[in-house]
Amino acid sequence: MSVDLRTRVDSEQDPVEAGPFFRETLPALLDAHRAFIAPAAGALPLADFCIETDGEPWTLSYHADRVSVKPGHHGESRVRLSAEQLGEIVNDQSTPVALMSNKLLDMPEGGLPDFLNWWLVLRAALDGRRIYARGDVSFADEPRRSFRPEDSDEDMRAFLEESGYLHIQGLFSEEEMEAVEADFPKAAPHFEKGDPRAWFAKTQDGVEQLVRMEGFERYSEATVDLIDDERFRRIGNIPGIGHVQVRKPGARVGALTKPIGVVKGISDVPWHKDCSLGRHSYECCSLTVGISVTGADADSGQLRVVPGTHRALVWPAPCVQPGLDLAPVDLPTEVGDVTVHLSCTLHTSQPPVSRTRKVLYTGFGQRAVDPEAAEINRQRLQAVRSKTHTSVSQEPGYLGD
């Protein structure tokens, strides 16, 4: 079971025109992929849904195991898109979550859940991928396990493929983590408000706190030593499909501090897949690696994941899809542990309530078939991502499931 789930290439995108798309292309694909839609659709609330593109309305309806597409506005929920936004969603360069995150979601009736339910149908039709139905994902082994560095790559690969994450204990030493932690205050003065590489969040006392420093390795030799070290590079080889460090020099590592009591700005990200803003079918699965500079548990900002969700077409954010029969697990870590999750594995960081947390995030990606075309679209998505931290963060103690 490979974790290479890519089905698209950036240079092979077709332009999308609303009229021909809703009249011909989409109905044909809905029919061709009916078997990917029907098993789950019965359990989804799929009230009629209108997509209005530059003023041109088309309504999607689900009835008697079939989706029909009709001109006009007949539904109780409606999204208004520009032609460009429709094209980006069809080509999987954007998602309803990306629109919401950038405050561009324009729904005069209904809301994000309506759009997300229909987005599952669109993805099934456009990508030939089955919408997750209860019972589709099962596990040969218990989906909660921790590894030690001496465990084999083969064991880790098998677990990663099945469960979508790894917890490797004690990969780095306490001394190495102390050296990294000492660089946090040295790096901080280089990150100012307004810099897209710097994320700030406001805490209950009204103070703006620096919570994320992108490109932290520029100010931390100790961090460069870690990510160039064979112990770290090994992680990219675990899936066995040629993952490489795709992040650019100067932007390889994000250093996060998780304060208690954030009331504005994203510090603790709600449930999401890393592909929730788009590009799943071009990039997934990439690997995100978290290095625990300080330990983390239920009171101090631990990561939580829903094992198996990388194998499931479900809501990619902002919560665990209602009715999902896959259960979250907690990933408490000690100093020097690492967590690895696939970009398609649903995950969240739990807001700290008793102790703050420091963690480095970096990772590995797959080489693009057409690197130049991929880079242009990655940059565009990066611009979307860099604005998401201005949205509201979770309440302290939020679990979202």
Ligand SMILES: [Fe+2]
């Ligand atoms: Fe994430």
